[in-house]
Amino acid sequence: MGLIRAQNRTTAVATLAVLLLGSALGLIFFYAPTDADQGFSQRIFYFHVPIALTSYVCFAWGAWKALGVLRATEDPERVERNDLESYVAVHLGVVFGALTLITGSIWARASWGVWWSWGEDQLVLFLVLFLFYCAYFMLRFSVAPGRQRANMSAVYALFGVVLIPVSFLAIRLSKKFIHPVVFTSHGPQMATSQLATFCVALAAMLLLFATLYHVELAGKRVDIRLRELRELLT
Amino acid sequence: MIRARGLGKRFGERRVLQGVDLDVPAGGFLLVTGPNGSGKTTLLRLLARLAAPSAGELELPERHRLGYLGHDPLVYRELTPLENLTLFARLYRIPEQGERVGMLLERFGLWDVRHERVASFSRGMQQRLGLCRVLLHEPELLVLDEPTNALDADGLALLDGVLADDRRTRVVATHDPERVGRLATQRLALA
Amino acid sequence: MSYLADVAALARKDLLLELRAKETLPSMLLFVVAALAIFHFALPAGTSHAAALGLLWSALVFTALLGLTRAFVPEREQGLLDALVLAPCDRSAIWLGKAIAVFAFLAAAEVVALPAFAAFFSSIDGSTVAAVALADVGICTVGTLLGAMAVAGHARELLLPLLFLPLAIPIVVGGVGASAGAGPRYLLFLVLYDAVFSLLAWGSFEYVVAEE
DSSP states (O other), X not given: OHHHHHHHHHHHHHHHHHHHXXXXXXXXXXXXXXXXXXXXGGGGHHHHHHHHHHHHHHHHHHHHHHHHHHHOTTOHHHHHHHHHHHHHHHHHHHHHHHHHHHHHHHHHHHHHSOSOOTTXXXXXXXXXXXXXXXXXXXXXXXXXXXXXXXXXXXXHHHHHHHHXXXXXXXXXXXXXXXXXXXXXXXXXXXXXXXXHHHHHHHHHHHHHHHHHHHHHHHHHHHHHHHHHHHHHHO | OEXXXXXXXXXXXXXXXXXXXXXXXXXXXXXXXXXXXXSHHHHHHHHTTSSOOSEEEEEOOOGGXXXXXXXXXXXXXXXOHHHHHHHHHHHTTOTTHHHHHHHHHHHTTOGGGTTSOGGGSOHHHXXXXXXXXXXXXXXXXXXXXXXXXXXXXXXXXXXXXXXXXTTSEEEEEOSOHHHHGGGOSEEEEOO | OHHHHHHHHHHHHHHHHHHHHOOHHHHHHHHHHHHHHHHHHHSOTTOOHHHHHHHHHHHHHHHHHHHHHHHTHHHHHTTTHHHHHHSSSOTHHXXXXXXXXXXXXXXXXXXXXXXXXXXXXOOOOHHHHHHHHHHHHHHHHHHHXXXXXXXXXXXXXXXXXXXXXXXXXXXXHHHHHHHTTOOXXXXXXXXXXXXXXXXXXXXXXXXXXXXX
């Protein structure tokens, strides 16, 4: 029963994601106005920033589940469940992170003619986070599966999520700004149509994450069940 | 003292222990036997609170009422016996630690070498120091994993003395049930 | 307080171990001086003071990594974490004792490195020294925790640089900024980093060494 409900939920989320992605693409290419400075290539912004924000959400979700791992000391099943969920979230965060770096690089190339800019602090610090979370996987590969690995992954995921604001502060400290500041303390400096497109794109990316999350989790759980059954038979 | 029902342990998908039931009263002596790879060490680590069960229930004394001696004697090789035991006496909050440490070192024949680095000792002497460490805080439950392995003749005699003491509960895993098992009140053979 | 006595006993143990083994501290001293010498040859003539400072911080971070990698070796080689973890003392005392010991080694290496830097390149001022001291706190608290993690796996020493370097980057940003005299904000940032991550490390250490 639970499985069927989960499947229905995943299908609903997936459908919604597809709808929103379709709408977002339509809005991005046909509705949003062309930017005066950067022209058509500015539209990459509608991909780049929502993807970046979504990867932050992935890492935050992973950290939330990591807290679940650390709190569930007496219950091995809850530890495993939360560990798996945290791992999938971090994994997707790294995927979205890689996409952020790629889209950011394309945007940099289109806007300023360079594939990478070290003076571009926000991009650089995203690279730092990306490196950090790749080390997460090295950590998991290095330790045998079990409670200790779950605990360590959880602690590391928590360190990661704390690193995000600390890194933002480090950016602000370094004064070089090539990255156009779109959201200032006075609110978004965008026209209404641009803001609408951005919001739809953001919602679409978040739902894409949700879909991939549920699909990957379901797949991994089936894998685990299969292996358990195989062990019982031998 | 120890109660286990359906105790199981797995590492990822690898199932090492399954369906173990135990009832060891205070003062009992449980002997655990079995071939290599049967899970003896894993079971002992579970009983020493160094590993958590994957399935089943396990009731044990608090971790500071336990004493564990694994395959390694668990002493710092670059420190002297005196420094080693003083450190653990401090961590276990033992009152009058000087006296207790001295008494144990004498009992296990290490008083004369108390200021020499453990690295210069034979394996048998290191194991004897390990026994001192394990008895330092007078644990209610002693968990010893193959304690006879490294000991020389003197050491084995001292170990017999430790094992004969029925004021504490003892769990011992061994390859040599003849020698060690004479005093056992219960046995568990792992497959 | 009992907790502080535990920490003192454990820190004393780590310092004693190094005093006897004489492996970590000499390597760190040699490494940092050799690195600075290499940097002198690697930099083209007329390099700015700021660039040289950047290399100082690189040398410090990698020297620290050397010390941190050795930090848990006694416990790992002899399985001693099992014995320490069963004691009734708070497990975070193990972390704090070891972090203090690593801090001592790092400070000793810097007592040599900073004058060497001043001799090879250009003089350093008070805010550099303050930045180094603050950075050391962050390096030791975070690095000790990560060292315990690295040692539990089979990649061992190979894993620690991967885990540590991303977290060291904000430290370097703060340190270089402070050394270059770009304002007290950088020192404050280092204080923030230290406070936040030390607290996190202190609270999470017991989970890292918890039961399997």
